[in-house]
Amino acid sequence: MTARPTWFTAVAVLLLLWALMGVAACAGHVMAGEQMAQAQGEWDVAFFRALPAWFAWDYAVATGAALAGAIALLRRARLAVVLYVVSLVAVVIQFGYVFAATDLIAHKGAAATVPFPAFIAAMGVLQIVVARLALRRGWIG
Numbered sequence: 001m002t003a004r005p006t007w008f009t010a011v012a013v014l015l016l017l018w019a020l021m022g023v024a025a026c027a028g029h030v031m032a033g034e035q036m037a038q039a040q041g042e043w044d045v046a047f048f049r050a051l052p053a054w055f056a057w058d059y060a061v062a063t064g065a066a067l068a069g070a071i072a073l074l075r076r077a078r079l080a081v082v083l084y085v086v087s088l089v090a091v092v093i094q095f096g097y098v099f100a101a102t103d104l105i106a107h108k109g110a111a112a113t114v115p116f117p118a119f120i121a122a123m124g125v126l127q128i129v130v131a132r133l134a135l136r137r138g139w140i141g
Contacts, residue, residue: 001140008139010071012070013074015066015073016067019069020067022062022063023067026056029056030060032050033048036132040121047104055094058090061086062090065087065090068083072133072140073130078135078141079139080134081135084127084128088127088128091117091120092126093121095117
């Protein structure tokens, strides 16, 4: 394998930190989501309670695969590419459901609800790009 440049290792560590934040957010959703929703009001509680059971599992797959992908990237494993693709697919399913099957945008507005999920999806794409670059350059394999 080819030696990895310092910038790549720094990016991989940042992706690991990003993934850890995602896992923490998922854990918060599962363990305290309804309590957090209560602080926002009745509509948020009803929204949280109406989420299908698979939603939390999908969230866990999205964040868990990103964390596993970051670890794989740091360990020089080509599995990072597949894990990041799985993560992005789960993110698309998660937010696709939220935006297509609920009235979240109608209730809270696109400006309040779309930017962060769009950023999360962009990060998913970036993770795949970085992992594929590493594979092409021989930094993982």
